[in-house]
Amino acid sequence: MNSIKIIVPVTVKAKLTDKLRARLVGEASAVAEQMDMELKQINIQMQRELERAPEHEDEIRTFFGNQMAPRQGQMQEALRRKETLEKLAAGAEIVQGKSERQVELKVGDNLRDAMNVEILVEDDKIIAIRG
Numbered sequence: 001m002n003s004i005k006i007i008v009p010v011t012v013k014a015k016l017t018d019k020l021r022a023r024l025v026g027e028a029s030a031v032a033e034q035m036d037m038e039l040k041q042i043n044i045q046m047q048r049e050l051e052r053a054p055e056h057e058d059e060i061r062t063f064f065g066n067q068m069a070p071r072q073g074q075m076q077e078a079l080r081r082k083e084t085l086e087k088l089a090a091g092a093e094i095v096q097g098k099s100e101r102q103v104e105l106k107v108g109d110n111l112r113d114a115m116n117v118e119i120l121v122e123d124d125k126i127i128a129i130r131g
Helices: 018-052 054-087 111-115
Strands: 003-015 093-106 118-122 125-130
Touching (some): 018 054, 093 111, 093 118
Antiparallel strands (some): 118 125
């Protein structure tokens, strides 16, 4: 066997433009607002349960605390992402995700060259494929 086809990862990066920044900041803000709303709803439910069964306060607080913790984490992450995006300079390259591609490798090929490929986009248009 002299060759083999494999699937390798491809990093997709985006050049930060005002349009992209506005979209990503808006998405992060929306996530933070959604998590805040859910936290408020959970807090209301917890207060109702505490009024209904005050003798089980520890259990109720533990249960609802477990419901709140992941949402608080998501909200903090969204706020951090928003803050970071607002500070980045226009033209900065940010990772948008990963994809895959199929490549045929032959004896003597450089594996590192086949593995280190990225696509750069600007306003949803591919502007470079780096290898």
